[in-house]
Amino acid sequence: MDAMWHRSILRFAVIAAVLGLAASVAVLAQTSSHRGRKYKAPPATTRIEVTILRNDDGDPIENASVIFQLVGDKGNMELKTNEDGKTVIDVLPTGSKVLLQVIAKGYQTYGQEYDIDKPEMALEVKLKRPGQQYSIYQKPSETADAGSKSGKPADAAKDTKAGDANPKDKAAKGKSQDKSTGSTGQNATQPPASQPQPQ
Numbered sequence: 151m152d153a154m155w156h157r158s159i160l161r162f163a164v165i166a167a168v169l170g171l172a173a174s175v176a177v178l179a180q181t182s183s184h185r186g187r188k189y190k191a192p193p194a195t196t197r198i199e200v201t202i203l204r205n206d207d208g209d210p211i212e213n214a215s216v217i218f219q220l221v222g223d224k225g226n227m228e229l230k231t232n233e234d235g236k237t238v239i240d241v242l243p244t245g246s247k248v249l250l251q252v253i254a255k256g257y258q259t260y261g262q263e264y265d266i267d268k269p270e271m272a273l274e275v276k277l278k279r280p281g282q283q284y285s286i287y288q289k290p291s292e293t294a295d296a297g298s299k300s301g302k303p304a305d306a307a308k309d310t311k312a313g314d315a316n317p318k319d320k321a322a323k324g325k326s327q328d329k330s331t332g333s334t335g336q337n338a339t340q341p342p343a344s345q346p347q348p349q
Contacts, residue, residue: 197240198271202231202252205276210235214254214277221247221263242266252277 198218202211212233219226220242229237242248244266250273252260257277264273 193243193245194269195240196242196244196266196269196271197238198242198266198273199236199238200231200250200252201272201274202235202237202254203274203276204257205278208276211254211257211277214252214257217251217253218242219249219251221249244269250275256280 200216202214202216203209204211210231210233212231212235214231214235215228216231216237217226217228218239227239227241229239231237246266247263248266249261249263252275254277256279258280260275260277262275264271
């Protein structure tokens with residue numbers, strides 16, 4: 151009988167302790183909600199999938215660096231493309247502007263600003279091979295060779311070296327010869343036929 155009495159008292163004490171703890175938690179929650187800062191939900195984010203392809207054949211570029219920088223923010227986030235040339239980011243806030251930069255070895259660097267205005271976006275970037283760079287230190291023959299390799303005609307330089315004159319140059323030479331011979335085509339030393347001969 152005493153054992154049952156002790157058990158019931160113990161149960162009552164445990165129940166009272168649990169109820170007291172629940173009440174104190176509720177009171178604490180009410181006071182903290184009035185005194186603490188209000189909970190602010192994080193901004194909505196956009197899921198952006200970026201695909202990097204070659205410009206000439208459309209094949210994916212693996213291991214390209216895709217850099218995201220929010221406009222007005224100092225930090226940036228860099229991701230690498232997989233074997234399909236794709237990478238995904240889902241932490242950029244919707245309604246912001248982002249500067250997208252793509253760097254891949256053997257290709258021109260790409261940079262463009264985008265407005266993030268949808269919950270999901272898909273961007274496709276085609277990278278070009280770098281163009282031929284010209285130097286002031288190149289010799290004219292190297293420039294002509296480079297022009298012939300790039301598909302530009304290099305015949306003009308060869309024509310001038312061979313001594314072939316342009317039609318304009320030939321006409322100018324013809325005029326200078328006419329001046330030396332006179333307008334009638336006779337030698338300048340002979341007097342014109344219209345002048346009287348001395349007697």
